[in-house]
Amino acid sequence: SSPHLQTYNERAQRHANKAARALLRVMEEKQSNLSVSVDVTKSKDFFDIIEAVGPHVCLIKTHIDILEDFDPTVIDRLRELSEKHKFLIFEDRKFADIVPWHCSIQKGSTRSQDWAHITNAHAVPGPSIITGLASVGIPKDRGLILLAEMSSKGALTTGSYTEDAVRMARARRDFVIGFIAQHRMEGIGASDTDNIAGEDFLVLAPGVGLDATGDAMGQQYRTPEQVVFESGCDVIIVGRGIYGKGENVDTREVLKQAQRYQAAGWEAYKKRVQR
Numbered sequence: 510s511s512p513h514l515q516t517y518n519e520r521a522q523r524h525a526n527k528a529a530r531a532l533l534r535v536m537e538e539k540q541s542n543l544s545v546s547v548d549v550t551k552s553k554d555f556f557d558i559i560e561a562v563g564p565h566v567c568l569i570k571t572h573i574d575i576l577e578d579f580d581p582t583v584i585d586r587l588r589e590l591s592e593k594h595k596f597l598i599f600e601d602r603k604f605a606d607i608v609p610w611h612c613s614i615q616k617g618s619t620r621s622q623d624w625a626h627i628t629n630a631h632a633v634p635g636p637s638i639i640t641g642l643a644s645v646g647i648p649k650d651r652g653l654i655l656l657a658e659m660s661s662k663g664a665l666t667t668g669s670y671t672e673d674a675v676r677m678a679r680a681r682r683d684f685v686i687g688f689i690a691q692h693r694m695e696g697i698g699a700s701d702t703d704n705i706a707g708e709d710f711l712v713l714a715p716g717v718g719l720d721a722t723g724d725a726m727g728q729q730y731r732t733p734e735q736v737v738f739e740s741g742c743d744v745i746i747v748g749r750g751i752y753g754k755g756e757n758v759d760t761r762e763v764l765k766q767a768q769r770y771q772a773a774g775w776e777a778y779k780k781r782v783q784r
């Protein structure tokens with residue numbers, strides 16, 4: 510059966526990429542398909558949120574370069590928390606350049622290749638972006654996510670662009686583990702001669718909210734039920750729905766929201782894989 514009808518556990522046993530296997534195992538173990546996107550600018554708020562949500566997430570998504578008070582100890586602490594609470598780390602760097610520059614960025618001041626199990630890239634530069642990041646990521650058992658569909662209003666990531674992104678991923682299934690997208694993607698853009706048996710792309714969906722339908726800047730939200738059950742995505746990415754403004758965070762409220770999204774995401778998944 511197609512991957513979105515299989516359990517995370519079944520998929521963990523078969524997946525070709527180590528980071529994907531680890532993520533799927535953690536999802537099953539913690540009964541969580543929730544990734545919290547920690548888009549705050551002060552490291553105190555950053556860690557307060559991660560400490561609160563850590564037991565309830567499979568993945569912490571970072572934009573590490575928005576921390577105003579970043580220093581290398583941030584990474585040490587993030588890695589400690591990743592082990593303590595058993596979550597993987599996804600640096601949402603959205604690489605989109607020619608090869609030399611994104612390789613340099615990965616080795617630069619934040620050294621994301623050393624600590625982020627997963628990172629992502631736009632498909633717009635073409636297949637070289639995958640080759641370049643794979644040369645750095647494969648030796649460290651990392652996984653790459655391609656942006657195949659964006660959540661923002663008017664996004665250009667539609668139709669043949671999305672299909673081409675999936676084709677690029679299909680050619681590097683050892684390294685590209687899935688997509689940022691709003692729908693399941695297996696088989697998309699495949700010709701009759703393509704071997705898509707065993708293809709298992711993880712779909713991570715941002716733009717998830719239980720209370721709002723969007724923000725004032727073009728973000729669009731759907732519910733975990735719509736994203737996971739109706740559209741077959743695997744991981745829900747939630748930011749402001751969990752931590753609000755992200756300043757002087759109320760950790761009890763953050764915990765409450767994380768539990769609420771974890772429950773909603775898991776319920777939608779159970780409903781999907783029920784046979």
Ligand code: S5P
Nearest residue numbers: 546548658659660661715716747748749
């Ligand atoms: O299409 C996208 C892709 C991404 S990675 N739309 C998105 O919103 N994102 C990211 O998901 C975005 O960079 C942000 O970190 C998060 C959504 O945050 P929220 O506060 O709107 O839930």
